[in-house]
Amino acid sequence: MKILFLHGLESSPNSYKVKMLEDAGHEVYAPSLPPNAWDRAVRIARMAVDGFKPDVVVGSSRGGAIAMVSAGTTPLILIAPAWKKYAPWATVSGRTTIIHSPEDDVVKFNDSVDLAHAFGAMLVEAGEDHRMNDQEATTAILDALTNA
Numbered sequence: 001m002k003i004l005f006l007h008g009l010e011s012s013p014n015s016y017k018v019k020m021l022e023d024a025g026h027e028v029y030a031p032s033l034p035p036n037a038w039d040r041a042v043r044i045a046r047m048a049v050d051g052f053k054p055d056v057v058v059g060s061s062r063g064g065a066i067a068m069v070s071a072g073t074t075p076l077i078l079i080a081p082a083w084k085k086y087a088p089w090a091t092v093s094g095r096t097t098i099i100h101s102p103e104d105d106v107v108k109f110n111d112s113v114d115l116a117h118a119f120g121a122m123l124v125e126a127g128e129d130h131r132m133n134d135q136e137a138t139t140a141i142l143d144a145l146t147n148a
Contacts, residue, residue: 001145004054004074005030006045008061008082016133017060017079017141024142029054033066038086045070056148058141060132061107062086075148078121079132079141080104084111094120097144099137101127 003026005018013030021028029052033041045066049057056075059067064081068090076096083090085107092098098121100112107130116123124144127137 001026001056001148002052002054003028003145004045004048004052004057004071006057006059006063006066006070007033008063009035011060011063015060017058020138020141021058021145024145026145033063041066042070049074056145061130065090068092077141077144077148078112078115079137080107080127080130081112081115082107083115084108092119092121095148096121097124097147098122099124099126099132099140099144101125101129101132101137103128104130106130 005028007015013032018030031044031048057067057071058077060079061082064078065083065086069087078098080100098112098116100109102109124140126140128134
C-alpha cells in the first residue's frame with residue numbers, strides 16, 4: 001500500500017512509525033514538514049498527495065491536522081490528531097479512522113471523540129500515551145490500514 005505519512009510537530013520523516021510501516025511492507029513517503037510554518041507544511045503535504053498519489057494518508061498529531069486539510073478525498077488514518085489546535089475548521093469523511101490513547105497528555109482524547117462523532121469517523125482507543133509507539137498503538141495502526 002502507498003502511504004503518505006505526515007509527522008508531528010516534534011517528530012520527523014525518520015520516526016518510529018514510518019519505519020514500522022515500511023517494515024510491514026508498505027511504500028511510505030514521509031516529507032519533512034517545517035515546524036513553524038503551517039502554510040508551507042500544508043503546501044508540502046498537498047504537493048505530496050498530488051505527486052505520490054497515496055492509497056491512504058496517515059497523520060500523527062500536528063500531521064493529523066495537516067492531513068485533514070491536504071488529503072482531499074484520500075482516506076485518512078489520524079493518530080492523536082491535534083486538529084483543534086491547528087485546524088479547528090477542518091472536516092473528515094466517514095472513511096477516516098482516528099486512533100488515540102485516552103491517556104494522551106498532549107492532545108485531549110475528547111478532541112478525537114468530538115471529531116469522530118461530528119463526522120462519522122471510526123474512533124479506536126489504543127496506546128499508552130501521545131507517542132503511540134507501543135505495541136497496542138502499532139497494532140491499531142496496522143489494523144486500520146487493512147480497512148482503509
